[in-house]
Amino acid sequence: MKTCSGCNTLVVDFVQFKCPKCREETVIRCASCRKSANSYIMECGFVGP
Ligand SMILES: [Zn+2]
Ligand SMILES: [Zn+2]
Secondary structure (H helix, E strand, C coil), rough: CCCCCCCCCCCEEEEECCCCCCCCCCCEEEEEHHHHCEEEEECCEECCC
């Protein structure tokens, strides 16, 4: 199971892409976070979107 990088809930419907900053982590965004443009903080310090 994947966990959303924004809201930390288990996700089924999501998009994933490499972290734009470190290019190593994978960003997972669920449908509701995309819709509400919820922000997320990665371990490298990148804050999205
Ligand atoms: Zn989410
Ligand atoms: Zn990163």
